[in-house]
Amino acid sequence: xxxxxxxxxxxxxxxxxxxxxxxxxxxxxxxxxxxxxxxxxxxxxxxxxxxxxxxxxxxxxxxxxxxxxxxxxxxxxxxxxxxxxxx
Numbered sequence: 001x002x003x004x005x006x007x008x009x010x011x012x013x014x015x016x017x018x019x020x021x022x023x024x025x026x027x028x029x030x031x032x033x034x035x036x037x038x039x040x041x042x043x044x045x046x047x048x049x050x051x052x053x054x055x056x057x058x059x060x061x062x063x064x065x066x067x068x069x070x071x072x073x074x075x076x077x078x079x080x081x082x083x084x085x086x087x
Contacts, residue, residue: 016030031065
């Protein structure tokens with residue numbers, strides 16, 4: 001998490017720098033581990049938002065892994081993964 005987010009009293013969003021990897025399936029594993037970590041250790045985090053390139057590969061990757069496209073910018077796009085905690 002960024003220093004600014006860390007300094008907030010109760011941050012609710014995690015923004016991973018990247019989930020890209022040359023190894024097939026590694027990106028999916030990275031997101032799975034990030035979500036597991038948040039569920040187990042970070043009760044205040046409600047969602048994970050990515051900063052992704054404007055490429056079909058990034059779009060398909062995030063949509064296929066359950067994310068929702070929330071914004072398209074001039075150079076990037078953002079996807080949101082909701083954190084579903086079992087109650």
